[in-house]
Amino acid sequence: MTTAVNTASIGIERSPGLWSLAWKRLLRDKIAIVSMVIVIAFLLLALASAVGLVAGGWNNEIAKNYAPPTWFKGSTTEEDLSKSNKSAAAGPSLDTGLSRPEFVNDRDPLRDTITELKQQLGQSTSGGADEIKIVDPLADVIAELKKKLGRTGDGDANEVEAEKLSSLAFGADKWGRSVFDKVVQGSETSITVGFAAALVATLIGAFLGALAGYYGGKTDDFLNWFYSIFNSIPYILLVLAIAAVLNKKGILTVVLILGLTGWASIFRVVRAEYMKHKARDYVRAANAIGASHARRMFVHIFPNISHVILVQLSLYVVIFIKSEVILSYLGFGVGVDTVSWGSMLNEAQNELILGYWWQLGAATLFMAILVTAFSLFTDSLRDALDPKLK
Amino acid sequence: MTTPLLSVRNLRVSFRIDRSNTFDALKGVSFDVMPNQTVALVGESGSGKSVTSLAVLGLLPKENAKVSSDSQIEFDGKNLLALSRQEIRELRGDKISMIFQEPMSSLNPVFTVGYQIKEVLKEHKNLTGAAADKRAVELLKEVGIPSAEERVDYYPHQMSGGQQQRVMIAMAIACEPKLLIADEPTTALDVTIQKQILDLIAEIQKKRGMSVLFITHDLAVVGDIADRVVVMRNGEIKEQGTTKEVFSAPKDDYTKALLSCRPAVDSRPKRLPVIEDFMAGRAEAMRSEQRARGVRDADPVVLEVKGLCKDFYSREGLFGKKTFHAAKDVSFKLRKGKTLGLVGESGSGKTTVGLTVMRLHDATKGEAWFDGKNIFAMTEKEFLPYKKRIQIVFQNPYASLNPRFTVGQILMEPMVIHGIGKGGDDRSKMAFELLSKVGLPEMSFYKYPHEFSGGQRQRIAIARCLTMKPDILICDESVSALDVSVQAQVLNLLQDLQDEFGLSYIFISHDLAVVKYMSDEVMVMSNGEVVEHENSDTLYQAPKHEYTKRLLDSIPKGLAAT
Numbered sequence: 001m002t003t004a005v006n007t008a009s010i011g012i013e014r015s016p017g018l019w020s021l022a023w024k025r026l027l028r029d030k031i032a033i034v035s036m037v038i039v040i041a042f043l044l045l046a047l048a049s050a051v052g053l054v055a056g057g058w059n060n061e062i063a064k065n066y067a068p069p070t071w072f073k074g075s076t077t078e079e080d081l082s083k084s085n086k087s088a089a090a091g092p093s094l095d096t097g098l099s100r101p102e103f104v105n106d107r108d109p110l111r112d113t114i115t116e117l118k119q120q121l122g123q124s125t126s127g128g129a130d131e132i133k134i135v136d137p138l139a140d141v142i143a144e145l146k147k148k149l150g151r152t153g154d155g156d157a158n159e160v161e162a163e164k165l166s167s168l169a170f171g172a173d174k175w176g177r178s179v180f181d182k183v184v185q186g187s188e189t190s191i192t193v194g195f196a197a198a199l200v201a202t203l204i205g206a207f208l209g210a211l212a213g214y215y216g217g218k219t220d221d222f223l224n225w226f227y228s229i230f231n232s233i234p235y236i237l238l239v240l241a242i243a244a245v246l247n248k249k250g251i252l253t254v255v256l257i258l259g260l261t262g263w264a265s266i267f268r269v270v271r272a273e274y275m276k277h278k279a280r281d282y283v284r285a286a287n288a289i290g291a292s293h294a295r296r297m298f299v300h301i302f303p304n305i306s307h308v309i310l311v312q313l314s315l316y317v318v319i320f321i322k323s324e325v326i327l328s329y330l331g332f333g334v335g336v337d338t339v340s341w342g343s344m345l346n347e348a349q350n351e352l353i354l355g356y357w358w359q360l361g362a363a364t365l366f367m368a369i370l371v372t373a374f375s376l377f378t379d380s381l382r383d384a385l386d387p388k389l390k
Numbered sequence: 391m392t393t394p395l396l397s398v399r400n401l402r403v404s405f406r407i408d409r410s411n412t413f414d415a416l417k418g419v420s421f422d423v424m425p426n427q428t429v430a431l432v433g434e435s436g437s438g439k440s441v442t443s444l445a446v447l448g449l450l451p452k453e454n455a456k457v458s459s460d461s462q463i464e465f466d467g468k469n470l471l472a473l474s475r476q477e478i479r480e481l482r483g484d485k486i487s488m489i490f491q492e493p494m495s496s497l498n499p500v501f502t503v504g505y506q507i508k509e510v511l512k513e514h515k516n517l518t519g520a521a522a523d524k525r526a527v528e529l530l531k532e533v534g535i536p537s538a539e540e541r542v543d544y545y546p547h548q549m550s551g552g553q554q555q556r557v558m559i560a561m562a563i564a565c566e567p568k569l570l571i572a573d574e575p576t577t578a579l580d581v582t583i584q585k586q587i588l589d590l591i592a593e594i595q596k597k598r599g600m601s602v603l604f605i606t607h608d609l610a611v612v613g614d615i616a617d618r619v620v621v622m623r624n625g626e627i628k629e630q631g632t633t634k635e636v637f638s639a640p641k642d643d644y645t646k647a648l649l650s651c652r653p654a655v656d657s658r659p660k661r662l663p664v665i666e667d668f669m670a671g672r673a674e675a676m677r678s679e680q681r682a683r684g685v686r687d688a689d690p691v692v693l694e695v696k697g698l699c700k701d702f703y704s705r706e707g708l709f710g711k712k713t714f715h716a717a718k719d720v721s722f723k724l725r726k727g728k729t730l731g732l733v734g735e736s737g738s739g740k741t742t743v744g745l746t747v748m749r750l751h752d753a754t755k756g757e758a759w760f761d762g763k764n765i766f767a768m769t770e771k772e773f774l775p776y777k778k779r780i781q782i783v784f785q786n787p788y789a790s791l792n793p794r795f796t797v798g799q800i801l802m803e804p805m806v807i808h809g810i811g812k813g814g815d816d817r818s819k820m821a822f823e824l825l826s827k828v829g830l831p832e833m834s835f836y837k838y839p840h841e842f843s844g845g846q847r848q849r850i851a852i853a854r855c856l857t858m859k860p861d862i863l864i865c866d867e868s869v870s871a872l873d874v875s876v877q878a879q880v881l882n883l884l885q886d887l888q889d890e891f892g893l894s895y896i897f898i899s900h901d902l903a904v905v906k907y908m909s910d911e912v913m914v915m916s917n918g919e920v921v922e923h924e925n926s927d928t929l930y931q932a933p934k935h936e937y938t939k940r941l942l943d944s945i946p947k948g949l950a951a952t
Contacts, residue, residue, distance in 0.1 A: 280789055281784045281785075281786055281789040281790035282789060282790050282791055282792040282793075284750055284784070284790075285782070285784060285790045285791070285851070285854070286792070286803075287750060288748060288750060288777070288781060288782045289777070289778070289781070289803065289804040289807060289808075289854065289855075289858065290774055290777040290778060290804065290807045290808060291803070291807055295807070300792055303792075303794035304792070304793065304794055
């Protein structure tokens with residue numbers, strides 16, 4: 001505003017607005033400060049991981065597979081370790097874990113059928129390369145994937161194995177990747193998804209809610225109808241449908257899925273606020289001085305309900321971080337080339353039976369801390385913004 | 391000399407605002423209420439009258455209110471300040487009861503009125519079953535509710551505001567209290583109903599021989615009913631005495647100002663004397679200088695409204711529509727530099743007319759000729775340049791200013807919209823000028839509305855209208871929410887602005903005295919229709935219509951009636 005010049009020259013202290021008062025109140029709240037520090041720490045962590053300062057090499061296999069957490073090493077019996085190492089060594093190679101090597105053995109359940117089929121087709125059972133192709137149809141894909149991920153073939157495996165660590169701070173996963181790096185990388189994914197999706201949902205919901213609440217009448221009826229239809233479809237089904245339509249895995253997809261399905265609750269809140277405020281005298285006064293609809297909606301009413309939107313936004317972040325975990329766990333989340341807390345939990349599902357709980361533990365721990373801190377922060381934020389201004 | 395029923399001695403109450411600051415709400419208040427006596431506690435907002443009543447009832451918030459240790463409140467021989475919460479609760483509603491300002495929000499909407507009366511009876515008199523039913527009906531009859539047997543099963547929303555207040559009174563007297571505290575019981579009511587309720591309270595007081603502590607900001611209403619008057623200001627008692635003494639020979643300047651800053655029906659000084667004028671001793675001179683009012687046919691017309699109708703629809707059932715005629719065939723001419731007063735009780739359609747004229751509502755039918763054009767026939771876009779020429783000041787100054795805007799932003803917004811002034815510096819200069827014109831310090835420019843009092847906020851609202859240099863200013867109950875002394879200041883301001891800029895006002899109010907003071911001609915409305923339209927002096931001296939007569943009769947006249 002151009003009056004800034006005046007302020008400076010006269011040297012008048014501006015009166016504190018809503019935000020500075022709320023900020024002061026927030027700083028008086030001990031829980032708010034603690035939770036804020038934790039959330040900021042997570043944000044910094046995510047930022048550091050995004051620019052590659054931390055956990056850049058999460059995909060490197062630096063330890064033995066299923067290496068236990070450092071502090072847990074002592075309590076793991078040597079037997080266990082050696083057994084796991086042995087079983088690992090028994091496999092053809094660590095790296096080819098993906099390529100179903102066991103299937104060459106007697107254990108392939110389809111072996112008999114295939115033999116039979118081949119016999120029927122008049123082919124010899126010892127087809128060599130042919131046979132392998134039939135047994136493992138994914139071999140090509142995997143080879144390609146490996147190339148993409150920068151992994152070398154089996155030849156290098158021995159070299160790498162020589163340097164591998166027997167334990168890591170948070171343990172290692174199936175491939176020997178550091179669980180700590182993974183969980184940090186997962187934080188980045190989850191926080192990005194949580195914030196971006198919350199922003200998308202808030203933009204959609206707040207905008208439609210403002211239209212519905214402000215104009216009322218037919219606009220309101222139509223948007224309510226739209227919202228009811230959206231809400232009448234079971235959530236997971238809707239997510240599946242959108243995932244199917246977008247047909248591409250990745251962070252952007254997850255953000256879109258969550259954003260497009262999650263706008264309903266903020267729509268209702270903002271709509272109600274606009275209905276309340278549009279009848280207030282200050283909005284009528286704005287009409288009287290000739291302010292346009294858009295001006296009344298976004299210049300006059302919006303600042304008066306922005307605290308509601310902010311609280312809803314931060315609620316969304318918590319909800320969407322959890323949703324991302326669920327989606328990734330169900331396999332609709334981020335692709336295999338990214339790691340998120342959800343995909344870690346997914347992997348951990350199989351590992352848990354074997355007793356390798358550290359991946360599950362790390363992902364849960366990080367998620368629980370962030371979600372709890374953020375929820376508490378949201379509560380404090382709501383308290384601080386509660387418009388009890390005179 | 392009998393012993394007083396309630397004796398308040400040296401009552402000091404302070405509130406803690408934050409860690410270091412306290413606010414002294416009462417600075418040593420002493421007064422007595424004798425048995426069978428009505429005492430009026432009069433003062434403006436912030437005078438401490440409500441704090442006094444809360445202290446008597448033991449309802450002060452424990453967390454931040456502190457009653458000084460040498461204070462004494464003695465009721466019926468008991469020291470109320472020494473009683474435990476439980477003992478005070480038993481006393482409340484039984485020996486001391488209270489009625490509040492807003493009957494609608496004081497009654498619980500989900501219970502019938504009979505149930506709520508019986509609840510009081512059960513709590514304090516242990517009366518249940520048929521006996522309680524019978525008593526509830528008796529009480530409703532006593533407060534003058536017609537066909538009480540039926541109404542006892544009504545819910546509060548099925549009754550009018552006046553009837554609700556009667557129910558509140560019935561609840562309050564259910565236990566035959568010795569002391570009734572009435573906190574602004576008529577402020578939210580229309581003038582004719584206010585008179586009925588005042589009469590009812592006076593009647594019950596006499597019949598039952600109880601004492602009444604009547605709290606109000608309006609000195610005029612207590613003239614009829616009070617035996618003694620206590621005038622308070624800023625937590626101190628300015629004057630107390632019998633009603634006659636206070637009204638006919640007020641000693642304190644503040645009391646004098648309170649008595650005369652409220653416009654009277656029979657005189658119209660050029661400016662209303664405010665408290666500062668009394669302090670400076672120039673009030674008497676001001677009172678003698680009278681202002682002539684009235685319109686002649688030769689006066690130029692700014693706005694002519696012909697046959698204005700406004701209907702509202704409410705949905706009834708699935709497909710039905712119910713029509714409510716808020717304004718029926720209203721026609722008038724507004725003359726340049728003159729004021730048209732619009733009077734009527736709530737629901738009479740006076741506000742509807744005001745809002746429709748400036749197109750905040752769309753007219754159902756009718757024409758409004760302004761500057762040679764029918765503004766009702768214009769599109770929103772065509773109307774925009776005219777919008778700034780017809781402006782409105784709303785009733786509630788607490789609601790009509792955007793709480794997130796600084797005063798500077800509020801004042802500069804209309805200039806931005808209408809392209810008044812060149813650039814921000816020019817506009818802020820104009821805003822500063824307007825602030826000093828409406829009597830606010832320059833510092834206000836940087837403050838938010840919540841930092842101002844009601845009167846100051848109304849000045850800001852007026853200044854906002856002035857930024858657009860309007861021809862017509864609609865004042866919709868613009869002074870009704872203000873204290874009388876502040877009201878006088880704002881009325882004076884409006885008067886000055888009219889003299890300076892030649893503004894035409896449409897002055898809407900339920901307060902006949904204020905309308906009389908401000909208006910050249912007056913239109914009386916009832917149920918959406920204009921029942922009388924006259925030059926104001928003629929109308930007040932010789933009302934023709936029944937309704938107008940009834941309205942004029944209900945004006946509280948202070949001591950004049952006794």
